[in-house]
Amino acid sequence: MQRRDVLRLGTLAMLAGPSAFAAVRVERADVIVIGSGGAGMTAAMTAFDAKVKVVVLEKMPITGGNTQLAAGGMNAAETVFQKKRGIPDTVKIMYEDTYKGGKNLAKPDLVEILARNSSSSIDWLTAIGADMSDVGRMGGASVNRTHRPTGGEAVGHHIIHVMRQNAIKRRMDVRTNAKVIKIFETPGGAVSGVLVQNKLGQLYTIEAPTVILASGGFSANLERVAKYRPEYASFSSTNQPGATGDGLDLAAEFGAKLVDMEQIQIHPTQAAGSKILITEAVRGNGAICVNREGKRFMNELTTRDAASAAILKQKGQTAFLVFDETIRRSLKQIEGYFHLELVKSGKSPEELAKAIGVDGGNLAVAIEGYNKFQAAKKDDDFGRPDMPRPVKDPDYHAIEIRPGIHYTMGGVAIDGRTRVLGQDGKPIPGMFAAGEVTGGVHGANRLGGNSISETITFGRIAGRGAAQFAKTGRRV
Ligand SMILES: Cc1cc2nc3c(=O)[nH]c(=O)nc-3n(C[C@H](O)[C@H](O)[C@H](O)COP(=O)(O)OP(=O)(O)OC[C@H]3O[C@@H](n4cnc5c(N)ncnc54)[C@H](O)[C@@H]3O)c2cc1C
Numbered sequence: 001m002q003r004r005d006v007l008r009l010g011t012l013a014m015l016a017g018p019s020a021f022a023a024v025r026v027e028r029a030d031v032i033v034i035g036s037g038g039a040g041m042t043a044a045m046t047a048f049d050a051k052v053k054v055v056v057l058e059k060m061p062i063t064g065g066n067t068q069l070a071a072g073g074m075n076a077a078e079t080v081f082q083k084k085r086g087i088p089d090t091v092k093i094m095y096e097d098t099y100k101g102g103k104n105l106a107k108p109d110l111v112e113i114l115a116r117n118s119s120s121s122i123d124w125l126t127a128i129g130a131d132m133s134d135v136g137r138m139g140g141a142s143v144n145r146t147h148r149p150t151g152g153e154a155v156g157h158h159i160i161h162v163m164r165q166n167a168i169k170r171r172m173d174v175r176t177n178a179k180v181i182k183i184f185e186t187p188g189g190a191v192s193g194v195l196v197q198n199k200l201g202q203l204y205t206i207e208a209p210t211v212i213l214a215s216g217g218f219s220a221n222l223e224r225v226a227k228y229r230p231e232y233a234s235f236s237s238t239n240q241p242g243a244t245g246d247g248l249d250l251a252a253e254f255g256a257k258l259v260d261m262e263q264i265q266i267h268p269t270q271a272a273g274s275k276i277l278i279t280e281a282v283r284g285n286g287a288i289c290v291n292r293e294g295k296r297f298m299n300e301l302t303t304r305d306a307a308s309a310a311i312l313k314q315k316g317q318t319a320f321l322v323f324d325e326t327i328r329r330s331l332k333q334i335e336g337y338f339h340l341e342l343v344k345s346g347k348s349p350e351e352l353a354k355a356i357g358v359d360g361g362n363l364a365v366a367i368e369g370y371n372k373f374q375a376a377k378k379d380d381d382f383g384r385p386d387m388p389r390p391v392k393d394p395d396y397h398a399i400e401i402r403p404g405i406h407y408t409m410g411g412v413a414i415d416g417r418t419r420v421l422g423q424d425g426k427p428i429p430g431m432f433a434a435g436e437v438t439g440g441v442h443g444a445n446r447l448g449g450n451s452i453s454e455t456i457t458f459g460r461i462a463g464r465g466a467a468q469f470a471k472t473g474r475r476v
Pocket of ligand 1: 034064068074178246450
């Protein structure tokens with residue numbers, strides 16, 4: 001068959017549903033997962049282990065999505081690793097931090113699910129072979145609850161590697177260069193399959209009673225970002241290029257409700273002049289933040305929206321993360337920033353100040369003042385809640401940072417069982433969603449570490465729910 005015939009049939013299929021496309025190539029599955037990031041792979045593995053036929057479709061040439069870029073960690077409360085360290089965390093505190101961090105806009109039932117299941121999500125990751133044994137902290141958390149591999153490996157890279165290995169071991173059907181361009185519907189309004197485009201532009205259909213949308217957010221789609229937040233039009237993004245939000249269109253076309261779309265997160269620490277995100281763990285591990293005058297100007301561990309707003313008020317709308325050799329050694333990812341030549345260094349605060357063009361006297365005073373607060377365990381200037389290390393072990397280092405578009409809190413509306421809700425607030429039969437494509441978990445501001453947590457917890461719920469729906473054919 002000629003390619004143009006395939007395309008023509010594809011168009012027909014888009015207009016008429018999967019049966020119109022049957023002559024070309026039709027496959028069948030129980031559960032189709034759209035997207036191969038943390039949410040998609042978790043959902044797919046969970047459904048696969050429930051013994052249904054699963055196909056994962058990923059439009060990019062590699063699996064992993066934004067998840068494989070995640071560097072800081074995953075939040076979870078009451079975990080075995082916190083207990084080992086005597087960290088007095090509870091589900092209630094994680095709920096309160098998350099809800100407050102999201103400015104009371106999140107859906108309380110979804111936040112509750114996130115917090116309550118977070119510890120078992122750490123156990124689930126451990127069971128599939130991930131190392132989540134180190135515990136640190138990111139902004140907006142009252143206690144240390146950010147889980148990550150010991151030794152400083154980036155959390156997302158590690159998790160996706162483990163998930164790829166699991167998919168291979170299970171012989172799962174995971175396809176790259178497979179873009180879903182339509183979700184088909186039965187005359188009764190239930191999911192009946194998807195239309196897929198391969199890397200040659202050819203189309204094929206997969207019929208299935210359930211689809212799990214795990215297609216991520218839209219921070220790399222600056223046009224879409226500007227539609228909701230025109231003031232962000234000139235910002236750059238920290239995301240992988242596939243984070244364009246197609247899943248939102250697929251769901252909206254089907255009648256799904258979208259929520260909180262204007263809630264777009266700016267991350268305070270993108271390396272100035274690049275697309276590289278400097279993980280929040282650099283601040284969590286002890287770095288301070290100074291402006292062009294060499295002065296501290298904020299609690300470095302405040303929430304992302306507050307930190308971004310504070311940086312944007314500084315001269316040049318940039319700032320500097322300042323740290324020393326001990327902090328450098330505490331986090332493997334920092335070495336990567338050196339390799340990328342994002343770091344400037346000096347043997348003393350004055351020498352560093354010269355290298356980055358700030359006032360040397362001010363920088364020395366800022367570092368000395370911070371070290372005093374650190375020793376006294378009380379930051380009198382900005383109320384920073386956690387100061388794990390002083391900044392006093394030469395060489396001194398700095399990375400210039402500016403806020404960048406990082407995360408989209410809005411997305412498809414779901415209920416506590418990850419069923420996608422239609423405009424009427426009722427679940428769309430057979431459609432599930434998990435991860436950044438959904439809205440409601442983070443409200444107006446996501447706390448660092450809560451997204452990976454969301455992808456695993458809601459991915460597991462979606463995988464279970466979709467498998468059960470496919471097996472029984474009834475609403476779950
Ligand atoms: C640089 C960076 C660092 C981060 N660090 C952290 C952190 O430390 N902790 C934390 O909690 N969060 C972090 N985040 C956020 C977090 O990584 C993401 O929000 C989360 O991984 C999203 O997971 P997901 O599975 O929902 O989507 P993704 O991982 O983005 O996966 C979605 C996948 O769907 C694919 N897709 C999209 N449309 C289609 C289509 N039509 N057909 C087929 N496939 C499609 C995409 O290509 C993508 O691969 C970070 C994000 C970035 C960018």
